[in-house]
Amino acid sequence: MVLMLGLLGLELVRAQVSTVANGLLMHLSLLFVPVGVGVMTHMALVSKYGWQLFVALVLSTWIGLLVTAVVFRALLRAEEAPSS
Amino acid sequence: MQKKRLRRENSTVTDFVQLWVYLSTTPLFGLTATLVIYASAQTIYQRLDQAPLANPVLWTVVILACVLTISDTPYPTYFSGAQFIHFLLGPAVVALAWPMWERRSELRRRAVPLLLSALAGGVAAGASAVAIAWVLDLPADLIRSLAPKSVTAPVAMGIAEQLHGIPAMAAVFSVLTGLIGAISAPYLFNVMGGLSAQGRGFALGTASHGIGAARAMQVNVDAGAYAGLALGIQVVLSAILLPLAARFI
Numbered sequence: 163m164v165l166m167l168g169l170l171g172l173e174l175v176r177a178q179v180s181t182v183a184n185g186l187l188m189h190l191s192l193l194f195v196p197v198g199v200g201v202m203t204h205m206a207l208v209s210k211y212g213w214q215l216f217v218a219l220v221l222s223t224w225i226g227l228l229v230t231a232v233v234f235r236a237l238l239r240a241e242e243a244p245s246s
Numbered sequence: 247m248q249k250k251r252l253r254r255e256n257s258t259v260t261d262f263v264q265l266w267v268y269l270s271t272t273p274l275f276g277l278t279a280t281l282v283i284y285a286s287a288q289t290i291y292q293r294l295d296q297a298p299l300a301n302p303v304l305w306t307v308v309i310l311a312c313v314l315t316i317s318d319t320p321y322p323t324y325f326s327g328a329q330f331i332h333f334l335l336g337p338a339v340v341a342l343a344w345p346m347w348e349r350r351s352e353l354r355r356r357a358v359p360l361l362l363s364a365l366a367g368g369v370a371a372g373a374s375a376v377a378i379a380w381v382l383d384l385p386a387d388l389i390r391s392l393a394p395k396s397v398t399a400p401v402a403m404g405i406a407e408q409l410h411g412i413p414a415m416a417a418v419f420s421v422l423t424g425l426i427g428a429i430s431a432p433y434l435f436n437v438m439g440g441l442s443a444q445g446r447g448f449a450l451g452t453a454s455h456g457i458g459a460a461r462a463m464q465v466n467v468d469a470g471a472y473a474g475l476a477l478g479i480q481v482v483l484s485a486i487l488l489p490l491a492a493r494f495i
Contacts, residue, residue, distance in 0.1 A: 183344035186337060187474070191303045191460040192284050193335045196276075196328035197399050198307035198421040200414055202314065203321045207388070207415065214382040218375050218392060219419060223426045226371025226396055226453030227434055230476075233366040234445045237359035 275319075276327025283309050296464055298429040303421070303457055335400045338456075339481065345474030353475060360448070364479040367452040371396040371423075372488070391416040393492070395423045397484045398455040398477060408489045420455065427454025428461035443469040451476025 186193075201208060208215065287302035287309070294300045314324055325332070346353060353360065375392045384392075390411035394402040399420040406416030427450055435446050447469030450458035459477050463470030 179341075179344060182337075183341035186334060186341045187345065188463075190338055190456045192280075192306075193331055193338055194303055194399055194421050194424065194457060195280050195284060195306050195310065196325060196332040197335075197417040198303060199310045199314070199324065199328070200321065201307070201418045202311045204412075204415055204418065208418075211384055211388065214379065214384055215388070215392075215419075218378040218382065218384070219395065219422050220426050220430075221378055222371050222375035222392075222395070223423050223453055224430065224434060225374040226367050227427060227431055227449045228438065229370035230363050230367025230452040231435065231438060231441055231445050231449040234359065234363040234448050235441060237362060238356070238442075238445075240359075 274327050276324040277330055278327070279310060279313060279324075280306070280328050280331055283313075298432055298461070301425060301428055301457075301461070303460075304425050304429070307421070335398075339398060339400055342474060342478045342481065345471055346478045349471055349475055360475065361479065361483075363448065364452050364476055365483060367449065368396055368480055368483055368487075371453050372484075387412055388415065390492075392419055394484055394488055395419040396453055396455060397480055399424075401481050401485060405484060405488050409492045421457065424454040424457025427458040431458065431461070432465075444472045447472035448476045452480055455480065 284302060284306045287300075287305045290305075291297075291300045291302045310324075313319075314321065372393050372395070375395055376389055379389045379392050387410070390409045391406045391413075393409060393411070394405035394416055397405065397420065399417040402416045402420040403413040406413045431446070431450050431454070435441050435449075441449075443466045447459075447462040447466070450462045450469070451473030455477050459470065459473035462473035
């Protein structure tokens with residue numbers, strides 16, 4: 163990805179990439195399905211530790227969302243304050 | 247001369263036979279089922295005004311898992327068909343460079359606040375997951391597989407492998423994290439209030455990667471662009487920092 167970012171500096175590469183990249187990213191969520199179905203192969207682990215895993219996943223996702231949003235808002239406000 | 251041509255024709259026939267054998271032993275069932283169910287789930291999702299709970303990835307996975315269980319199809323058989331979709335994840339990760347490139351001026355101008363919020367959010371999500379799992383007494387290899395959960399699934403698998411976790415579980419955690427974010431974030435942001443579309447997108451991309459970003463893209467172009475940016479930053483940060491952090495623990 164980082165390599166790609168560098169290569170995108172070249173006009174020639176950009177023209178080729180944009181359609182494919184946009185097409186792929188538009189259907190990005192479809193690409194997660196095969197891995198997601200893989201849950202069924204780990205049913206033993208999932209049923210044994212199901213609720214603990216669920217609690218850890220939900221809480222940490224909320225914490226991640228909130229912390230990012232709060233820091234983002236605070237930093238951008240601080241950035242805009244001196245200029246306005 | 248004629249013998250040569252005959253041999254060439256023969257080889258085309260063998261090629262064809264080999265292709266046929268290949269196709270018939272490679273069940274395209276997995277590929278077809280995934281595409282058909284996803285397309286239906288997507289249509290229903292649009293009909294329901296993109297209600298978060300109707301998330302197409304969630305329902306496609308649930309329905310597919312039920313279909314496979316009922317028809318007694320083992321996962322490897324399914325995957326031999328679905329791998330063609332799975333394979334595209336790699337190029338898709340590379341394609342993430344595109345939204346970053348499109349927003350490069352913004353990325354440069356706001357580099358410090360963006361990097362800092364991505365770092366804060368990523369660390370908060372990973373550390374809290376590990377801490378909660380540790381408090382709840384989960385086994386160590388599961389805890390290690392939880393650490394990279396805010397990164398997109400293929401990268402999470404790679405990182406989990408380096409951390410001596412279970413790559414397959416890391417992928418599952420990553421997908422679930424994406425779903426939880428995509429489903430609950432709209433409500434969470436409404437409770438929080440006063441957050442721009444850019445902030446919403448950026449938080450979604452940081453905490454729940456591609457699935458969150460896909461959700462953000464459907465809601466608002468600006469949110470989607472920032473989500474794409476956040477998810478790219480998160481991939482780079484996690485791939486560098488998590489293995490480093492694990493070395494000290």
